[in-house]
Amino acid sequence: MENEEPRPLLVSFIASGQGAWRIERIDTIVGESLPAADRLEVVESPSPSLSVAPAWVLRGVTSNVRYTNRLELDALQQSQEPLNRPLATRAALIPIRKTAAWWNLAQDERRRIFEEQSHHIAIGLEYLPAIARRLHHSRELHEPFDFLTWFEYAPEHSDAFEQLVLRLRNTEEWHYVDREIDIRLVRS
Amino acid sequence: MENEEPRPLLVSFIASGQGAWRIERIDTIVGESLPAADRLEVVESPSPSLSVAPAWVLRGVTSNVRYTNRLELDALQQSQEPLNRPLATRAALIPIRKTAAWWNLAQDERRRIFEEQSHHIAIGLEYLPAIARRLHHSRELHEPFDFLTWFEYAPEHSDAFEQLVLRLRNTEEWHYVDREIDIRLVRS
Numbered sequence: 001m002e003n004e005e006p007r008p009l010l011v012s013f014i015a016s017g018q019g020a021w022r023i024e025r026i027d028t029i030v031g032e033s034l035p036a037a038d039r040l041e042v043v044e045s046p047s048p049s050l051s052v053a054p055a056w057v058l059r060g061v062t063s064n065v066r067y068t069n070r071l072e073l074d075a076l077q078q079s080q081e082p083l084n085r086p087l088a089t090r091a092a093l094i095p096i097r098k099t100a101a102w103w104n105l106a107q108d109e110r111r112r113i114f115e116e117q118s119h120h121i122a123i124g125l126e127y128l129p130a131i132a133r134r135l136h137h138s139r140e141l142h143e144p145f146d147f148l149t150w151f152e153y154a155p156e157h158s159d160a161f162e163q164l165v166l167r168l169r170n171t172e173e174w175h176y177v178d179r180e181i182d183i184r185l186v187r188s
Numbered sequence: 189m190e191n192e193e194p195r196p197l198l199v200s201f202i203a204s205g206q207g208a209w210r211i212e213r214i215d216t217i218v219g220e221s222l223p224a225a226d227r228l229e230v231v232e233s234p235s236p237s238l239s240v241a242p243a244w245v246l247r248g249v250t251s252n253v254r255y256t257n258r259l260e261l262d263a264l265q266q267s268q269e270p271l272n273r274p275l276a277t278r279a280a281l282i283p284i285r286k287t288a289a290w291w292n293l294a295q296d297e298r299r300r301i302f303e304e305q306s307h308h309i310a311i312g313l314e315y316l317p318a319i320a321r322r323l324h325h326s327r328e329l330h331e332p333f334d335f336l337t338w339f340e341y342a343p344e345h346s347d348a349f350e351q352l353v354l355r356l357r358n359t360e361e362w363h364y365v366d367r368e369i370d371i372r373l374v375r376s
Binding site: 007065069070072106109137140 | 258261
């Protein structure tokens with residue numbers, strides 16, 4: 001599931017006592033955890049003003065697709081829906097970091113693992129349009145994670161979302177993930 | 189010519205009255221120009237201390253390869269030499285920006301233009317090991333350019349470098365370049 005925004009958008013995810021999203025839980029899947037917090041604000045700005053001291057801030061930037069081919073991109077663009085749908089009151093923020101072994105691979109090797117072996121794009125397509133998502137790149141910003149993926153869905157698609165996440169974690173690609181946090185949120 | 193540094197390195201190119209490199213000339217190839225300056229310092233830091241007001245600062249970050257396949261990466265890694273060779277007293281900094289049309293292409297479409305049509309990697313390989321280079325990504329940093337490529341070579345390879353630059357500018361890939369500056373420097 002890659003992002004196809006034409007212009008990079010810098011986004012800050014700010015965890016503190018305030019924000020539009022209530023944090024239901026923060027599960028550490030692998031590696032170091034993140035501090036607990038009550039609420040999360042998603043700010044489309046590189047340097048948001050902070051009225052309270054945050055528990056943590058994660059930053060990422062949308063970018064061009066890195067693996068998605070034309071046929072896949074057309075299929076994604078035909079089916080995917082935007083963020084901020086009124087019925088999509090559930091969200092997940094899943095920060096991950098990949099190993100040096102991943103980043104040292106050549107482009108064709110990463111593509112083969114990502115799609116031909118792990119079917120990352122094909123699996124994501126199965127859950128459209130129910131689950132909307134936006135990918136943010138963090139590695140080049142010297143952040144603690146390489147990617148921040150943000151998902152939004154309606155409550156009735158919660159089980160589908162669990163299935164999506166478990167299927168992705170069970171892929172060859174995920175052998176290269178050495179830090180992953182799963183943060184679930186409710187708009188309120 | 190892509191960069192294969194495993195860990196992103198944030199680099200600032202600072203043009204002012206001081207620095208290890210003397211600016212010989214700044215040629216505007218296409219698009220808006222850059223102000224004149226006498227010298228350039230290359231600082232491997234995201235927030236360098238500035239002792240004088242610079243004419244301009246351009247920032248970029250090294251990253252994983254985006255198009256290079258395994259065979260190409262092996263060939264590059266066998267032949268390429270590092271920066272800072274004592275005999276490499278000539279340098280070029282070539283900032284470029286690509287069009288929205290480029291960034292909206294899918295990965296396979298960009299790869300096809302980059303290598304199968306334009307032979308960007310193959311052309312670069314012909315000039316190794318004489319010409320060392322490092323690619324810096326700027327687009328996700330909200331910089332005015334998308335890429336900053338830094339080249340270093342000995343004076344006797346100046347003609348070869350001119351040829352390399354002209355061949356790349358004559359490719360299909362360069363139809364997607366809408367701003368390019370060519371900055372030539374001498375270490376002194």
